[in-house]
Amino acid sequence: MSGGDTALGHAFVPCEPGQPEPVAFAEPWQAQAFAMVLSLHRRGCFTWAEWADALAQAIRRAQDAGDPDHGDTYYLHWLSALEDLVARKAVATRDELARTARAWDHAADRTPHGQPIELRASDFDDGPTHAA
Numbered sequence: 001m002s003g004g005d006t007a008l009g010h011a012f013v014p015c016e017p018g019q020p021e022p023v024a025f026a027e028p029w030q031a032q033a034f035a036m037v038l039s040l041h042r043r044g045c046f047t048w049a050e051w052a053d054a055l056a057q058a059i060r061r062a063q064d065a066g067d068p069d070h071g072d073t074y075y076l077h078w079l080s081a082l083e084d085l086v087a088r089k090a091v092a093t094r095d096e097l098a099r100t101a102r103a104w105d106h107a108a109d110r111t112p113h114g115q116p117i118e119l120r121a122s123d124f125d126d127g128p129t130h131a132a
Contacts, residue, residue, distance in 0.1 A: 028073040037082055045091050054088075055131040099124060 025031040041051060058081035059069075067073055087094045103123040113115045 010113075027071075028077075030078070033075055033079050033082060037078070040086070041089065042081075046085055046089050050085065050089075051081070054085040057081065058084065 026035070037051060040046065041048060046054075049126050055078060058077040059067075061072065062080070063069055064078050067077075083094075083097055086092050086095065092100075103119055104117065106123040107117045
């Protein structure tokens with residue numbers, strides 16, 4: 001399978017011959033979160049041990065809050081750990097992360113279903129309305 005192939009609605013990460021089976025993602029955002037962690041690690045933003053600790057803490061917090069740990073929330077924990085680690089390592093502030101999340105929400109709100117979401121400068125405006 002190539003990196004763009006899907007099966008049963010899951011995207012797959014390609015692997016080299018003789019390597020472990022590809023990783024499946026139920027949603028594209030999960031693959032993107034996975035890729036962001038790898039990219040930031042490769043850029044030296046954090047060590048793999050720091051990442052593993054951040055992910056373990058995020059999972060533990062979720063379980064302490066009642067997450068049943070059925071596996072369907074794993075990448076939500078992945079994203080939480082990524083946000084925490086990025087803020088802790090000063091790659092971005094929590095305010096910058098929140099502002100970007102709001103911008104994505106604004107962009108998604110104005111984007112027709114099935115079309116790619118594209119950020120515009122106006123998506124970062126904190127006003128009550130955003131022009132299409």
